Amino acid sequence: MADLKQLVLGRKDVQDFGDTEAEMPHDLMTVNMGPSHPAMHGTVRIVLTVDGERIVRSDVQPGYLHRCFEKEVEHATYTQAFPYTDRLNYVSPMINNCGWAMAVEKLMGMTGQLPKRAEYVRVIVSEMSRMTDHLTCIGASAMELGAFGPFLFFLKAREWFYELLEKVSGARLTHTYVRVGGVNKDLPDGFCGELAHLLDKTGPIIVEVETLILNNKIFRDRVAGIGKMTAETAIATGCGGPILRAAGVDYDVRKDFPYSIYPEVEFDVPVGTTGDCYDRYLVRLEELRQSIRILRQCIAQIPDGPVMIDDPRVALPPKRDTYNNIESMIRHFKHIVDGIKVPAGEAYTFVEGGNGELGFFIAADGTGRPYKAYVRSPSFVHLSTASALIHDHLIADVVPIFGMINMIGGECDK
Amino acid sequence: MSQKVLDALSAALPHAVDRTESTHGDEVAWIKRESLVQVATWLRDDAAMAFDAPVFCTCIDRLDWRPVKVHSMDPPPPKAWTEDQPRFEVCYQLRSIKHRHRIRLKIAVPEHDPRCPSLSELWSAFDWQERETFDMYGIRFDGHHDLRRIYLYEEFVGYPLRKDYPKEKRQPLVRRDDLPINPLARERGGH
Numbered sequence: 062m063a064d065l066k067q068l069v070l071g072r073k074d075v076q077d078f079g080d081t082e083a084e085m086p087h088d089l090m091t092v093n094m095g096p097s098h099p100a101m102h103g104t105v106r107i108v109l110t111v112d113g114e115r116i117v118r119s120d121v122q123p124g125y126l127h128r129c130f131e132k133e134v135e136h137a138t139y140t141q142a143f144p145y146t147d148r149l150n151y152v153s154p155m156i157n158n159c160g161w162a163m164a165v166e167k168l169m170g171m172t173g174q175l176p177k178r179a180e181y182v183r184v185i186v187s188e189m190s191r192m193t194d195h196l197t198c199i200g201a202s203a204m205e206l207g208a209f210g211p212f213l214f215f216l217k218a219r220e221w222f223y224e225l226l227e228k229v230s231g232a233r234l235t236h237t238y239v240r241v242g243g244v245n246k247d248l249p250d251g252f253c254g255e256l257a258h259l260l261d262k263t264g265p266i267i268v269e270v271e272t273l274i275l276n277n278k279i280f281r282d283r284v285a286g287i288g289k290m291t292a293e294t295a296i297a298t299g300c301g302g303p304i305l306r307a308a309g310v311d312y313d314v315r316k317d318f319p320y321s322i323y324p325e326v327e328f329d330v331p332v333g334t335t336g337d338c339y340d341r342y343l344v345r346l347e348e349l350r351q352s353i354r355i356l357r358q359c360i361a362q363i364p365d366g367p368v369m370i371d372d373p374r375v376a377l378p379p380k381r382d383t384y385n386n387i388e389s390m391i392r393h394f395k396h397i398v399d400g401i402k403v404p405a406g407e408a409y410t411f412v413e414g415g416n417g418e419l420g421f422f423i424a425a426d427g428t429g430r431p432y433k434a435y436v437r438s439p440s441f442v443h444l445s446t447a448s449a450l451i452h453d454h455l456i457a458d459v460v461p462i463f464g465m466i467n468m469i470g471g472e473c474d475k
Numbered sequence: 476m477s478q479k480v481l482d483a484l485s486a487a488l489p490h491a492v493d494r495t496e497s498t499h500g501d502e503v504a505w506i507k508r509e510s511l512v513q514v515a516t517w518l519r520d521d522a523a524m525a526f527d528a529p530v531f532c533t534c535i536d537r538l539d540w541r542p543v544k545v546h547s548m549d550p551p552p553p554k555a556w557t558e559d560q561p562r563f564e565v566c567y568q569l570r571s572i573k574h575r576h577r578i579r580l581k582i583a584v585p586e587h588d589p590r591c592p593s594l595s596e597l598w599s600a601f602d603w604q605e606r607e608t609f610d611m612y613g614i615r616f617d618g619h620h621d622l623r624r625i626y627l628y629e630e631f632v633g634y635p636l637r638k639d640y641p642k643e644k645r646q647p648l649v650r651r652d653d654l655p656i657n658p659l660a661r662e663r664g665g666h
Contacts, residue, residue: 124626129635131611136642167499296572299529299600312572405542405552408499409568409579411530422566424535427543427552437531437568445603474626 089117092456096125100205100460103470105444107451107459114455119448123441126474134434138400139165139241142434147235149436150472152197153190153415155226157472158239159183163320164410164421165241168403175370179243180322181363185256186229186238187412188352188359192263193222194415194467195345195352202342202464203274206283211270218266221259228252241401242376243369253360260353267349284338288450288462291336298449299442302417303344304466308336314413326358341465375401400429407433414439416467440466440473478502480578483523488514493583503579511582511592512618518569518578519597526578530568532594532604534584534612537562538638562586565614567594567601584614593619611636 095106104125110118130149134142146157162183166172200215223233228249230236238245274280290300295308305312313330315323331347333340369376377396382389403425411420417439424433443466450462481495481502491510496503506514518526540556556562561583570577584591593616595602605616606625613634616622624631628648633640 122625127626132636132640132642293527296527297529297598297600299598310572317575402545404545404549406498407501407535409501409530418530420531422531422533422568426540427545432540432542433535435531435533441603441607442600445600449599 094456094459096122101463102201102205103463103468103473105463105468105470105473107447109456109459111456114457116451116454116456116459119451121444121447123444123468123473126470128475130436130475131434135431138429139403139431140397140400142431143237143239144235146436147237148471149438149475150194150415150419150440150469151234152469153187153194154234154236155183155186155190155238156194156412156414156419158236159187159321160410160412160414160419160421162239162241163412164408164423165401165403167408167410168406168423168425169241169374169401171242171370171372171375174372175243176367177322177364178247178366179368179370181359182244182248182368183239184321184323184326185248185356185359185363186226186236186244188355189222189226189256191415192349192352193219193226195349196222198415198464198467199270199342199345199349202461202467203270203280205460205464206280208274208277208280211273214266214270214273218263221262225252225255225259228255240369240375242372243367247368253363256356257360260356263349264353267346271346281339283457284342284461284465286335287338287454287458288465289335289337290446290450294446294449295336298446300417300446301439301442302414303341303348304417304443304446306331307333307340307344309334314411314418318411320412322359325362326355328355338461338465402427402429403431409437411437416440416443416469416472419472436472436475438472438475440468441475444468444473480524480576484514484518484578487521488517501579502577503581505581505583508582508584508591511580512594512597514580515567515569515594515597523574524571525573526569526571528570528572529594529598529600529604530570530577532565532567532601532608534608534614534636535564535566536612536636536638537564563589563612563614565591565608589613590615590617592617593622595619610634613637 089110089112092109092111094109095101096104106122108120109116130145133145142161143158146161147154149157196215196219200212204212226236227233229252230238290308292308292310295305295310309332311330311332316330328351331344333344373392378389378392383393405425405427407424409420409422411418418437419439420437422435422437423431426432447463447466451459478497481504484504485492485495491507491514493505493507518524537556542552542555544552563584565582565584567580568577582591591614593605595605596618603625605619606623608614609616609622610624610626611634630649631646
């Protein structure tokens with residue numbers, strides 16, 4: 062360091078600074094990346110074996126955020142599970158809420174019986190959540206590659222969505238908004254107008270970020286051709302969402318196993334060709350536009366009506382009745398203390414999360430608490446491919462590959 | 476929804492399938508433990524099946540399984556678990572992207588011999604999923620190339636998602652030097 066200081070200060074010539082004596086190490090070297098690394102979002106540890114800069118082996122170790130979601134849920138009522146689902150993928154909690162609610166509704170035979178407005182509200186908040194997810198993913202991974210501008214633009218837009226979702230649910234991040242049989246409360250007054258205004262503001266920001274990094278040579282050199290995955294590998298490794306679509310597979314749960322009111326709205330599924338990080342980034346950008354398209358249609362089509370199914374098994378009695386007659390009070394009490402009684406059985410329900418197929422597998426035993434709950438978290442499945450993706454790449458390439466896998470610690474580690 | 480898959484499976488490999496059922500639109504086939512790899516290979520390679528996409532692998536611990544009726548008029552609930560039955564059920568959910576159908580394979584695993592054949596050779600997605608199931612339920616997957624705990628640390632005692640593991644139990648991490656921390660170091664014989 063002393064020599065370097067002299068060189069920088071100009072007191073030493075470049076010729077004198079030669080270090081011909083130093084040799085590159087011949088042996089393989091083990092490098093520990095994480096669990097808390099500034100260039101990777103999420104806490105994950107990677108033990109890399111490197112040959113110079115080239116990665117020859119890697120061991121990805123998740124689990125630093127493990128809270129045993131499934132054990133907690135097995136001891137909570139079906140409604141008490143919603144706050145836990147918020148904390149899975151905390152960038153798009155509404156989609157987790159909807160997935161859990163749909164899984165319980167499937168067990169209760171309520172699928173397709175919800176009021177139309179409830180379904181529309183769910184799709185609106187889900188698509189808003191998908192946008193916050195993609196905005197974070199693109200913004201943060203661009204920042205990790207040194208492009209700080211897009212991060213600021215997208216985080217600004219994300220904050221608008223969070224603020225609007227806060228108006229809807231009361232919480233900025235952990236919404237706990239959806240309930241079994243509908244949603245907690247109706248959208249606030251003037252919501253559709255605000256959302257339309259928000260979408261108008263967000264469109265130009267996407268264009269702005271695109272112009273900043275789409276043809277930026279530095280950015281493209283870092284992502285194009287990096288972390289390639291073929292369609293066959295993507296399918297066999299269980300990938301979903303933008304990673305699968307970037308590899309050229311036209312698969313989207315919203316189209317292929319349609320749920321809620323997705324058949325009633327028009328949208329396209331963007332598909333990539335090469336399956337590298339650049340394609341993943343392009344697919345996510347296009348999905349932002351498609352989400353805007355879905356949201357605009359929802360604003361135009363959303364009907365009036367109740368936002369909760371009229372079914373005493375899952376719906377709380379109106380507050381007024383709870384305080385004024387004994388039957389409603391008993392019902393309210395039983396509902397809160399014992400939980401929703403779900404008939405014995407098991408079901409697997411999956412939705413298109415921000416990162417891919419988010420599924421909930423529940424085994425119910427007729428009581429108010431799930432006997433077994435399992436979350437099929439897309440981040441966990443995608444992270445399992447990371448070791449193969451970073452193989453034979455440079456250490457610097459780990460950053461864009463992990464950025465585009467978009468591993469969310471809470472979801473991956475449950 | 477995919478009843479024809481169950482029919483085809485029962486017809487092609489009758490000796491391997493114990494029974495089949497459909498619940499809530501999900502097709503479930505109970506597979507004999509020793510035939511699992513054969514069934515899975517057939518499901519993957521047969522052109523009409525083409526189960527190319529693995530979805531998840533998990534396990535159900537039936538230790539506390541005592542289902543009750545929700546309403547008195549309901550049909551009787553499924554039978555409760557008794558000690559003479561296998562305690563664990565390993566579930567594999569598969570999907571075909573090509574044909575858009577799906578199936579869940581279930582394998583009964585007794586408590587005294589918690590082993591199950593591994594499908595990680597057929598679908599690499601099950602590599603981590605089986606490690607997770609091992610970590611949480613202690614099911615040992617025969618043929619898995621790297622069966623380590625994935626979420627918890629190697630020093631952890633017990634399997635937290637088993638029904639007899641108390642939810643309140645806390646285990647502070649106590650380092651043990653006899654366990655290899657780094658699997659890459661393990662191969663070189665050091666720590």
